Amino acid sequence: MKKWIYATAIAFRREFRMVIRDVGVMLFFFVLPLGYPLVYSLIYNPEVTEDLPVAVVDECRSAHSREFVRHADATQAIKICGYASSLSEAKRWWEEKKCFAVIYIPADYSQKVGRGEQGLIQFYSDMGLLLRYRTMLSAMTELQMATDTDLRTEAMNMAGIPSSATASVQTQAFFLGDPQQGFASFILPGILVLILQQSIMLGVLMLRGSSKDRRRLHGGIDPLDTEGPASAKVVGRTLCYTVFYLPTALYVLHFVPEFFAFPHIGHIADYFLFILPLLIASALLGQAVQFLASERESAFIVVVFTSVAFLFLSGLTWPRYAMNQLWLWLGNLVPATWGVNGFVAINNNGSTLALQQTNYLALWVLVAVYFVCAVLAESHAERTPVKPLYA
């Protein structure tokens, strides 16, 4: 036992030196988690899209129709870019992407409203980006309801019914976790967790790949490897990566949301304790799949693309309840899946660690599973000779 602890300590010290002497790994362990969150935040920081150009085809040309267009222009989402003489002219504007939607007011709109029938306005919307469509849709829905209220009061007064005498109900919507409905506030917290996991995996696989490169150079032996059982090496290395990542995690999960004023209402003790098993599980997962890195540079090819896959499997963009069993289980095997859902609940929804017991326990289960896999992978790697690479 004493020997085992000694071997662990040696592995820890050796790995520590390897990391700080390797510029490539330092890029992954420090530059990437420090820089990426800032870049992502800068991209999405304006949060909302506004003043989308919309064309109008007004065949009614009445006070009612002009008022409607004026109100549409006054919304945050929409900016009227001009009056087209016909729908086909408006279509041409849309084809040239001069406008993203067309408001069509038919000739009988004002007449119908005045007669006590329902006036109908057509709204044709570009569907290229979902965010544009959603922004315009909610602006137009709000506008429709406000216009209805105005016209209703007018009509009831004319019919001689005092509007206070009839029943009425108000509605109010609240957005949890992202009160301003901003894009950055939605996507960033999840991405932050993913950045932690992916940068650890990249660094770990690069270190393992480099070890194989050294064995290739030195007749099958890595001169920088330490003595001792595989489990001691795995524990020593994992501790080393975790120690490196504690300050990084504090920066990524605490300071980045503070810098950019993203939703950040969780308690620091909750999310810090929560993220610990994610860091450990990611470091172990990297070692468990070390056979994927046949050399140093393989890390780029086998890890980078998984960021996109893991983002989707986490359920952030496409909800997990709508996935089939296969993808659900593949997602269950990824630490970031639990990490993203738990961190988002704590950070955006103000959950406590106690309420995240499913996610938290799942992360510790993954730690146990990947520890066993990592030890097996390590002893397998020690036993198998490295193949020479020609290309």
Add this chain to the structure above:
Amino acid sequence: MFFDVVKRELRRITSRPIYLVGILLVPAFMSLLFVSLLGEGLPEKVPAAIVDLDHTPLSRQTTRSLNAMELVDIVDREESYNQAIRSVQEGKIMGFFVIPEDFEKEAIGGKAPTITFYCNLTYYVPGSLVFKGFKTMAVTTSGRIVANSLVEKGISQGVAGAIIQPMNIAFHPLRNPWTNYSYYLSSSFLPGLLELMIFLMTAYSITMEIKRDTAPEWIRAARGRISTAILGKLFPQTLLFLLVGVGMMSLMYGWHHFPMNGTMGGMLLAMLLFVIACQSFAVGLCALLPNPRYALSLCSLTGILAFSLAAFSYPVESMYGAVGIFSYILPVRYYFLIYLSVALDGVPVYFVRLYYVALLGFPIVAMLLSPLYKRAMLKPVYVQ
């Protein structure tokens, strides 16, 4: 000599699995992931809850109507706001609908009580769907109450309807009336992924010549002509990536009937130019940074940031100008714009001719940078 280099490259990429994994298997796996994961198009039946504090026939009817909606699935009946918030925090529900105490009484008495609903927007898509469902329900509920009270005052049903909603807006989402999310995500993220893998595999196969010290032999196979060396090396990969790209297109537009309102020829040409543009981008980067670490790091960086910068979901015009401008150094941006106009909108290719020209610009820049290869390849220095 061109074919000497091609033959040499074919031997290299078949000598170990990683080339075929990066060129064929990864894009194939990701295509299946996207198309199958997003297969439904719209994640309906969002788990939600209702908090009914009124307990009257009216509130029960609202609950029933909510349950009958396609968009939401009422999985829970909570007794208080606090309990409902807890369920949101635990991730069990994406939103809840609150009918306040004495709702029916106050509504009929003209005191205008408020129906409130809460949507968890940390999950954007289900959060928005829940909002849509709840909003519709709140509006219909309030409309029904007002209509009933008008009819009681002796106004005919038809007129009451017009009084409640004197005007309406008919929404026409052009070319995607189902608001199918897979059309957005698959048809933008898959080309983005293809770009990432082309960047990485191109940079990898070029810089490995430096790492393994085979670069002088490579240049010799091309009789010392850098352009022949690069073209011959990348030609087999161009064909393979084009095969992958066309495979992705047939999976989406053929197999899964994604909207293809324009000419297929226009899209195929765009795919060809896109593959070449991505390879040229990586060739240019390797000319400036001829070592595996920096070339591959920069390719990963741009390839991954492209998913955000090329504005698949958040529009360029809303980004800061100094950030948004980087969108236009990415080949996938132009391919995406062509896809939007030609495949989705069905606009004639004429309207997007400039984007095709822009894609042609990438190989031209790469050609201008290629003289830088000579020094790097004849005296290769491997930086770990």
